[in-house]
Amino acid sequence: EVQLQQSxxxxxxxxxxxxISCKASGYTFTDYVMNWVKQSPGQGLEWIGWIDPExxxxxxxxxxxxxxxxxxxxSSSTAYIQLSSLTSEDTATYFCARITYYVxxxxxxxxxxxxxx
Amino acid sequence: EIVLTQSPTTIAASPGEKVTITCRASSSVSxxxxxxxxxxxxxxxxxYDTSKLASGVPNRFSGSGSxxxxxxxxxxxxxxxxxxYYCQQWSSTLTFGSGxxxxxx
Numbered sequence: 485e486v487q488l489q490q491s492x493x494x495x496x497x498x499x500x501x502x503x504i505s506c507k508a509s510g511y512t513f514t515d516y517v518m519n520w521v522k523q524s525p526g527q528g529l530e531w532i533g534w535i536d537p538e539x540x541x542x543x544x545x546x547x548x549x550x551x552x553x554x555x556x557x558x559s560s561s562t563a564y565i566q567l568s569s570l571t572s573e574d575t576a577t578y579f580c581a582r583i584t585y586y587v588x589x590x591x592x593x594x595x596x597x598x599x600x601x
Numbered sequence: 602e603i604v605l606t607q608s609p610t611t612i613a614a615s616p617g618e619k620v621t622i623t624c625r626a627s628s629s630v631s632x633x634x635x636x637x638x639x640x641x642x643x644x645x646x647x648x649y650d651t652s653k654l655a656s657g658v659p660n661r662f663s664g665s666g667s668x669x670x671x672x673x674x675x676x677x678x679x680x681x682x683x684x685x686y687y688c689q690q691w692s693s694t695l696t697f698g699s700g701x702x703x704x705x706x
Contacts, residue, residue: 594643
């Protein structure tokens with residue numbers, strides 16, 4: 485069974501950084517691209533970017549190019565997103581989602597980030 | 602960036618009623634994808650390649666469209682279908698629609 489297990493809730497101070505993990509199991513991690521999606525409270529879905537774990541190649545939505553950094557550790561089958569220079573606008577739930585033929589066919593449970601002083 | 606506009610934003614339907622959700626793209630896209638999300642849960646793939654149902658999706662759902670106009674239809678509404686539905690394209694930089702909240706009347 486394909487599973488994406490995300491790390492727990494994070495609280496970050498304005499201006500700081502947080503790093504969320506997404507541990508994959510039930511499939512070969514390097515065979516699939518991983519997407520990241522943001523959902524602000526009560527709002528819709530926003531695509532952040534993707535990473536190809538095999539090659540480490542990435543692509544980002546323009547809005548997140550200076551905000552998010554995607555990485556992957558193939559030894560632990562874990563994808564990461566680091567969010568920098570936190571502001572209140574970054575308070576949201578962040579999902580990782582595996583891509584299969586353009587479909588996000590498996591999702592993590594979401595990781596909440598709260599920015600608060 | 603291709604902007605996806607969903608309508609309506611919110612809709613209430615009675616059990617047994619037919620429901621149609623529309624997604625219009627600001628430029629032509631090759632395929633449309635749909636996701637279902639219930640409160641407190643992760644989104645689920647629902648329709649892919651415009652008209653193919655994801656695994657486990659009841660066949661009362663269907664998808665259609667081309668170019669800049671796409672739709673998701675529920676032939677006969679059931680209570681379990683109450684959720685928010687998002688369209689998504691990846692013909693260029695990936696974007697989502699703003700979502701349509703479907704409620705039970």
